[in-house]
Amino acid sequence: MQLVRFIAGAVFLTAGLLACIVGVIGVFKFRYAANRMHAAAINDTLGISLCMIGLAILAPDIASALKMLLVVVFFWISAPVASHLLCRLEIETNEERDRYMELHVIEGTEAAGDPLQETEAEGPENADGTELPKDAGETAEDNVRTETVGSEKGERI
């Protein structure tokens, strides 16, 4: 029984560490900050979840095992919020973002006085050929969908 428990915990912990390694390698592989954020999210979700499940199996008592699972639940809640804030910071402060991504305002979020409006008015039209809404709003910044387009080869930003 002890051996089965150890093997199960060791397998989960090793899988979590492999996920962490993949995330850290991905942070060095991608060229743009938003892509790197995607690689870092592997670390925050899959890596810590598998590690904590494995360590909860190996834990000395039931209370500390439950606390480790509580850490996983907390990360499920907090990691998307942190990623959202980081992506807003990146989009807002990057003055050359048009080279790396296209911003699309999601329909139904129009208002007035948006900092992204110039980008939308000047950029290419939507995929279906419709005009982007000119009067996109302050709240539309929360609802932009980012797509990275091919940047210059071999350039690291």
Next chain:
Amino acid sequence: MMAGAYQVLSVGAMGILAVLMVVCLIRCAIGPRISDRIMAVNMISTLTIIMVAVMTVTLKEGYLADVALVYAILSFLAVIVLCKVYTGIYRERRHVEAEQMAEQREAGPVPDMSIENAAEPKDQDAAHREEEGTSCS
């Protein structure tokens, strides 16, 4: 025999985590943008939480799980505060630059550069384009 296996597993896991933390620190040092640095700090704190949990199992001390939980909360708070602070610094800098631009252009005709419009970051770029004579309207 079982204790030796636990020892090998925990030492190996902590060695791997230490190497990954150093690599994340390199990313934090060379990261060209501020969001890269904040992201690297977030990854380092995630790996630290895993390390504390490994120590919980290794030392058989239950209270270290509490430490991991509190560390998770603190790292989340750090990311939020850093993002808010740097967004605020950027907006303030753009605001000051826009005010200086408006003061410089007071002599010539100012088409649409009131202070409220100049406060927005993209209107600054619009001011640049208007100066170069490639107005987009």
